[in-house]
Amino acid sequence: MRIRVFTTGGTIDKVYFDAASTYEIGDPQVGPLFKEANVTFDFVVESVMQKDSLHMTDDDRAVIRERVAAAPEKLILITHGTDTMTETAARLAGLPDKVIVFTGSVLPARFRQSDARCNLGCAVGALQVLPPGIYIAMNGRVFPASQVKKNRAQSRFEPKA
């Protein structure tokens, strides 16, 4: 079992820079978190961009699609900001034979209390047993990407009405 992880930024990777009193997106956390979890599958991490997903453009999404299409692996995990996760997922439609799972977190992985570890685990658990398609794993749930939306007021994902 081998997974290719594309990291694109988002809250999961945010870090605090005291010098500027700002939070910015730092190095991808998925590799250290997988190591902490002592995972035994093969994985490679490919950092595509480091963006807050509110700032992602159509061109950014085209780049992500190209990279995913070019990946030799069938199993694709994408870490992504939550605010436009569904938009990027929609842009990956039509890539045959890929299982693609998006995840991220509402609190940075660098926080003591965070949903990052559970979300990553949930994404990986689903990725290896799902049929080809595009999914979002958030809040302990796994949704087909086209059937879910973020409830921003509640900071959680819900099925579309």
Add this chain to the structure above:
Amino acid sequence: MRIRVFTTGGTIDKVYFDAASTYEIGDPQVGPLFKEANVTFDFVVESVMQKDSLHMTDDDRAVIRERVAAAPEKLILITHGTDTMTETAARLAGLPDKVIVFTGSVLPARFRQSDARCNLGCAVGALQVLPPGIYIAMNGRVFPASQVKKNRAQSRFEPKA
């Protein structure tokens, strides 16, 4: 989506008691961890026993089987010590229509660095998409329970030869 969680003890729930300089199994951690992860599925936690799995008896396993059989839910998550997880799993064979996933951890959930959160997430991600059967989710992998064993020297689960 609703999950019934049976907790049986194991390293995942270990706590340190200074007064006796010993580590013992404390309150189940799965509820607090699900809350930290902001999960949106329904779940109920049922503590069956608090044992190191090396000390589990046949009678203990009979009790676990009774409880699982009596559960109204289809989706069953069992937290369990890793050393005899496969033995208990073998005792649950033949319960129709249940998806049963075992998980646990090699380092206690109360540690700063632990595989507990990722393992729980992985178990939940797989539980909701797998067909009925008995599975073990450890090391970021999901295995049919009858096809895996613990490599104790390496503290990890591997496919049976």
Add this chain to the structure above:
Amino acid sequence: MRIRVFTTGGTIDKVYFDAASTYEIGDPQVGPLFKEANVTFDFVVESVMQKDSLHMTDDDRAVIRERVAAAPEKLILITHGTDTMTETAARLAGLPDKVIVFTGSVLPARFRQSDARCNLGCAVGALQVLPPGIYIAMNGRVFPASQVKKNRAQSRFEPKA
């Protein structure tokens, strides 16, 4: 031994709000951190304001001075943003018989890795053995407040040249 803690905001208390993708100053962390550390001295926490110290005004500092002067306790701990900690400290000169120690942190207490716990401990350790005066406890050092400055490029406190 009894300590009055005045909290004024600063990075130590920062929290992340997903709904707005912003970091803001949340509830004071000193009480939970003292509880985690199992401290046995008496303390009371008084929240004066919740500000990034770059936004503190002369009026804010006048309020802090009033509150400290009115405190019945001799031992005063003030948590404060690091950028203008020395300015506020300078405004407390001339309060007789008080031992006043400022502390804070460069990474939020809610982060997994943070200087907050060590800084708070250092401040408390010094507070109970120092003579009356105004001090800053940061980076594991205790300085008379008038003899230290923040090196912002390095995010640390250093003796004035």
Add this chain to the structure above:
Amino acid sequence: MRIRVFTTGGTIDKVYFDAASTYEIGDPQVGPLFKEANVTFDFVVESVMQKDSLHMTDDDRAVIRERVAAAPEKLILITHGTDTMTETAARLAGLPDKVIVFTGSVLPARFRQSDARCNLGCAVGALQVLPPGIYIAMNGRVFPASQVKKNRAQSRFEPKA
């Protein structure tokens, strides 16, 4: 400012070994914790032994005394198990011109929730401002070592009656 740290074991350094289902004393944590706290004083860590303090012998204490006496530094920090901290402290009486502070923790530093960081900070804060003597820094308090005892039922240090 330069500190010599002698590590002797104790709960502060305990780690969990899954292969044996036991907790043992691991590598000293004081160095990593000081690094996390971004301390700016010089320090050197000298590991003397790795023992649960209940297992310390008179010979062990003689070794600790020799090492402290031989240290070129005036400021000495000793991390030690809490159960016999006061016995070891009593054996260091009569070393001239040294400020010696003992600390440790009731929960291992590797736990998410632990008193280790606050205790280390408290010890360091006191160490640099105290006159020569032997002290114990625990529970946010700093005591002359001869005037304190551990209340084992409550897992905390208290003044001697």
